[in-house]
Amino acid sequence: MSGHSTYEPKTGIERWLDARLPIVRLGYDSFVDYPTPRNLNYWYTFGGILSLCLASQLISGIILAMHYNPGADHAFASVEHIMRDVNYGWLIRYMHANGASMFFIAVYIHMLRGLYYGSYKAPREVLWILGCVIYLLMMATAFMGYVLPWGQMSFHGAVVITNLFGALPLVGPAITTWLWGGFAVDSPTLNRFFSLHYLLPFMIAGVVILHVWALHVVGQNNPTGVDPKSKADVLPFTPYATVKDGFAMSLFLLLFAFFVFYMPNALGHADNYIPANPLVTPAHIVPEWYFLPFYAILRAVPDKLFGVLAMFGAIACLFALPWLDTSKVRSMRYRPTARIHFFIFVVACCILGLCGAKLPSEPVIPGLTTFNLVDADLNSFVWLSRLAAFYYFAFFLAILPLLGLFEKTLPVPDSIASPALSHPATIPAAATAAPEMKG
Amino acid sequence: MADTAVGAKTDPAHGEAPIRRDFIYIATIAVPAGGAASLAIPFIDQMNPSADTLALASIEFDLSKVAVGQQVTVKWRGKPLFVRNRTAAEIAAAVKDDHSSLKDPQTDADRVKPGKANWLVLIGSCTHLGCVPTFGGGAYGGWFCPCHGSVYDTSGRIRQGPAPKNLAVPDYTFLSDTKVKIG
Amino acid sequence: MLRKLSVIAAVAGLLTAGLAGPALASGHALPAKEVKWSFDGPLGKFDQAQLQRGYKVYREVCSACHAMSLVSFRNLGDKGGPFYDEKYSAKHGKTSNDNPKVKAIAKEYEVADIDSETGDAIKRPATPADHFVSPFANEAAARASNGGALPPDMSLLAKAREEGPNHIYSILTGYAAPPAGLKIGDNQHYNKYMAGDLTSYWSGSHEHVPPGGFIAMAPPLKANQVTFDDGAPATLDQEAKDVSAFLMWAAEPKLDERKQTGFAVMIYLLLFSGLLYASYRKVWKNESH
Numbered sequence: 001m002s003g004h005s006t007y008e009p010k011t012g013i014e015r016w017l018d019a020r021l022p023i024v025r026l027g028y029d030s031f032v033d034y035p036t037p038r039n040l041n042y043w044y045t046f047g048g049i050l051s052l053c054l055a056s057q058l059i060s061g062i063i064l065a066m067h068y069n070p071g072a073d074h075a076f077a078s079v080e081h082i083m084r085d086v087n088y089g090w091l092i093r094y095m096h097a098n099g100a101s102m103f104f105i106a107v108y109i110h111m112l113r114g115l116y117y118g119s120y121k122a123p124r125e126v127l128w129i130l131g132c133v134i135y136l137l138m139m140a141t142a143f144m145g146y147v148l149p150w151g152q153m154s155f156h157g158a159v160v161i162t163n164l165f166g167a168l169p170l171v172g173p174a175i176t177t178w179l180w181g182g183f184a185v186d187s188p189t190l191n192r193f194f195s196l197h198y199l200l201p202f203m204i205a206g207v208v209i210l211h212v213w214a215l216h217v218v219g220q221n222n223p224t225g226v227d228p229k230s231k232a233d234v235l236p237f238t239p240y241a242t243v244k245d246g247f248a249m250s251l252f253l254l255l256f257a258f259f260v261f262y263m264p265n266a267l268g269h270a271d272n273y274i275p276a277n278p279l280v281t282p283a284h285i286v287p288e289w290y291f292l293p294f295y296a297i298l299r300a301v302p303d304k305l306f307g308v309l310a311m312f313g314a315i316a317c318l319f320a321l322p323w324l325d326t327s328k329v330r331s332m333r334y335r336p337t338a339r340i341h342f343f344i345f346v347v348a349c350c351i352l353g354l355c356g357a358k359l360p361s362e363p364v365i366p367g368l369t370t371f372n373l374v375d376a377d378l379n380s381f382v383w384l385s386r387l388a389a390f391y392y393f394a395f396f397l398a399i400l401p402l403l404g405l406f407e408k409t410l411p412v413p414d415s416i417a418s419p420a421l422s423h424p425a426t427i428p429a430a431a432t433a434a435p436e437m438k439g
Numbered sequence: 440m441a442d443t444a445v446g447a448k449t450d451p452a453h454g455e456a457p458i459r460r461d462f463i464y465i466a467t468i469a470v471p472a473g474g475a476a477s478l479a480i481p482f483i484d485q486m487n488p489s490a491d492t493l494a495l496a497s498i499e500f501d502l503s504k505v506a507v508g509q510q511v512t513v514k515w516r517g518k519p520l521f522v523r524n525r526t527a528a529e530i531a532a533a534v535k536d537d538h539s540s541l542k543d544p545q546t547d548a549d550r551v552k553p554g555k556a557n558w559l560v561l562i563g564s565c566t567h568l569g570c571v572p573t574f575g576g577g578a579y580g581g582w583f584c585p586c587h588g589s590v591y592d593t594s595g596r597i598r599q600g601p602a603p604k605n606l607a608v609p610d611y612t613f614l615s616d617t618k619v620k621i622g
Numbered sequence: 623m624l625r626k627l628s629v630i631a632a633v634a635g636l637l638t639a640g641l642a643g644p645a646l647a648s649g650h651a652l653p654a655k656e657v658k659w660s661f662d663g664p665l666g667k668f669d670q671a672q673l674q675r676g677y678k679v680y681r682e683v684c685s686a687c688h689a690m691s692l693v694s695f696r697n698l699g700d701k702g703g704p705f706y707d708e709k710y711s712a713k714h715g716k717t718s719n720d721n722p723k724v725k726a727i728a729k730e731y732e733v734a735d736i737d738s739e740t741g742d743a744i745k746r747p748a749t750p751a752d753h754f755v756s757p758f759a760n761e762a763a764a765r766a767s768n769g770g771a772l773p774p775d776m777s778l779l780a781k782a783r784e785e786g787p788n789h790i791y792s793i794l795t796g797y798a799a800p801p802a803g804l805k806i807g808d809n810q811h812y813n814k815y816m817a818g819d820l821t822s823y824w825s826g827s828h829e830h831v832p833p834g835g836f837i838a839m840a841p842p843l844k845a846n847q848v849t850f851d852d853g854a855p856a857t858l859d860q861e862a863k864d865v866s867a868f869l870m871w872a873a874e875p876k877l878d879e880r881k882q883t884g885f886a887v888m889i890y891l892l893l894f895s896g897l898l899y900a901s902y903r904k905v906w907k908n909e910s911h
């Protein structure tokens with residue numbers, strides 16, 4: 001991204017390679033000399049943590065695929081073969097299963113950080129959308145991976161999710177039959193899910209390269225949302241960012257290891273240790289925790305088609321975010337009202353997650369019956385999820401678009417390094433003026 | 440380079456008909472495009488049910504195994520099939536609701552074979568998202584889906600919850616008083 | 623910063639509440655009794671004497687109806703298993719297949735095989751490499767012999783129930799006479815810890831539906847049902863605890879190895895984090911941020 005490279009090949013071999021394939025130069029310019037805003041906080045370390053997660057999932061997954069057998073009659077037993085007989089199979093499988101949850105913890109923090117500091121605003125729209133594409137691919141990969149052990153939750157989860165496509169008018173049934181390769185979720189479905197579960201992570205890796213490329217074209221955002229203007233605002237990536245990322249990574253690994261070694265099944269479902277049985281659905285079927293908010297939105301709508309549309313709409317909002325937020329100020333640090341809404345939004349997402357785990361009819365306050373509205377008591381999780389889902393959509397479709405027009409923002413600093421504050425009126429210039437100033 | 444040449448020559452603003460050399464370029468692009476589209480058909484269609492899956496035979500079922508008021512679940516085409524021997528009270532409850540407001544209106548008589556009102560044969564897959572409803576659950580004594588709370592009556596009609604349609608009745612015929620052939 | 627932390631704590635609290643939810647929501651069974659297990663905690667490991675007693679309960683009682691098809695006889699002699707003996711481990715150039723106790727256990731079972739010379743179907747004594755032999759040929763046979771109910775395979779039972787070995791222990795000790803007013807079917811037994819909803823079988827008021835559900839298995843254990851080789855008193859409580867511990871081992875035989883590895887990994891990561899933090903302070907010493 002920078003106009004000039006400071007890489008100087010020192011040995012003959014380096015010079016020889018640099019003239020033919022300047023790959024060392026690329027690495028040096030991207031991860032050593034790359035100018036990084038000096039004020040990045042720990043929320044900015046999750047990009048590095050996510051690349052660690054992806055690498056961990058890829059390696060453990062490739063190893064598991066060496067032992068796994070994707071047929072309906074053998075899948076469950078082959079996973080147990082890994083757990084009991086393959087050398088360190090239990091470790092690799094628990095790493096892979098818990099690694100998926102860790103990946104989603106990290107990606108949600110990474111996305112919320114982007115939301116808080118306005119990292120999706122011009123000129124970072126494409127960067128943000130590529131991130132959304134990665135998130136979408138992650139969801140598809142995680143869903144298909146969860147089907148592979150072929151337990152009760154795997155099977156019935158696959159039934160519910162593939163049936164979502166059946167809600168589409170006219171083409172729905174044809175699409176579900178095509179996805180299944182039969183009249184129901186069965187061996188052909190499992191086999192193709194395995195194939196795609198192996199493929200998609202490499203597509204994620206490809207989009208990650210584009211994501212990092214886009215990041216290096218537009219430069220990193222920072223907590224002030226003000227672009228770096230001089231050398232005083234930035235530090236070289238190595239050692240400053242690498243050592244900070246490394247420290248955060250090792251803390252994250254501690255959390256990861258704690259789950260793998262001491263609570264390896266806490267994030268899963270006991271029912272998935274029962275082999276799939278197409279004739280009986282478990283009494284309480286819920287997706288993995290990272291899908292619960294979307295599952296709650298699906299169930300909040302009493303109509304099948306509109307429920308599915310609302311669920312996909314919730315993800316579509318993320319893609320449209322760069323154009324939904326009209327504010328000229330990037331960072332919510334200087335947007336007091338938006339900041340309050342951001343925290344309510346986080347709480348709304350958590351409430352949706354909670355509702356997704358509960359039975360819709362269950363009362364929120366035990367033992368209290370109020371009155372029936374539409375199809376359920378007002379004191380029920382289905383109504384709580386409607387409330388939270390309403391806020392979720394309102395946040396994207398009403399609050400962010402309108403707030404940008406009417407909000408009174410705080411003064412934004414002139415630059416990262418200088419404590420001087422510019423007048424609020426000059427913010428638009430400050431926020432958009434500087435792309436060519438970086439390193 | 441060739442692209443821009445084609446674009447410039449066929450620009451309708453110039454009002455010129457495409458000349459022969461442009462036709463060759465267009466054809467050179469169109470032919471592989473058509474080929475790629477044709478190749479996509481087998482690549483997509485392979486995901487549809489294979490011949491052996493389609494050939495799944497119909498099944499015969501001996502009704503004498505099902506006691507009055509009970510249901511037996513058998514597997515048919517990978518899905519559960521409910522065979523329920525309804526009590527007189529359950530039939531009466533279903534017939535009584537024939538004209539109440541139903542989401543997917545159908546009379547009870549339409550869902551059973553004439554003269555065999557006690558035998559209800561249904562595909563046991565919730566029309567919402569395909570879970571297997573539990574027998575005897577819900578306010579109508581029919582079925583209750585554990586996934587999203589759809590409630591079906593003793594005729595398998597949807598009465599509450601998100602499911603859009605009644606539980607499906609498969610094609611079946613009575614071979615004798617105690618034997619049915621499904622599919 | 624403090625406010626931020628409190629928000630994070632609140633979010634984490636909500637999340638855990640959500641995750642804990644399903645366990646409470648399904649059925650109206652009593653929560654399982656809390657048992658102190660030797661394998662609890664970060665350094666917990668299986669108690670070999672308890673596993674041997676538990677195996678005896680499984681062998682003499684449970685195995686009449688319950689399969690354990692994912693476990694092999696050789697597993698009994700693996701490290702952490704009930705009959706592990708260091709003499710028959712890799713250290714001495716041997717494997718659990720050579721363990722005489724394991725061999726003797728395997729020999730009690732017969733497995734179907736094909737005679738390699740005549741091609742006839744035969745029965746031969748099992749070897750340590752064979753899997754536990756299921757008591758019934760298939761699911762239909764198992765149901766037919768048990769009044770229509772299927773005795774679940776026990777290989778993973780302790781992991782396939784929300785509360786694990788506590789749940790198994792509670793079921794085994796949770797049988798009770800059905801309260802008056804509860805309509806109970808033939809071949810059904812009332813158990814306070816079984817998941818289920820008894821509302822439709824209860825003639826009393828809806829507020830006082832008894833906890834628990836119906837289970838097809840008759841109370842399988844009573845005092846002195848087995849005679850423990852180590853002389854431990856064979857009370858119902860002891861038998862139930864031992865077999866639950868054994869089933870936890872059957873479901874997760876690598877638990878000891880996992881927890882020991884985990885301890886080393888955690889210490890390593892803590893040291894590494896400390897080093898990284900020190901480097902971080904040193905690198906950033908002269909930079910404001």
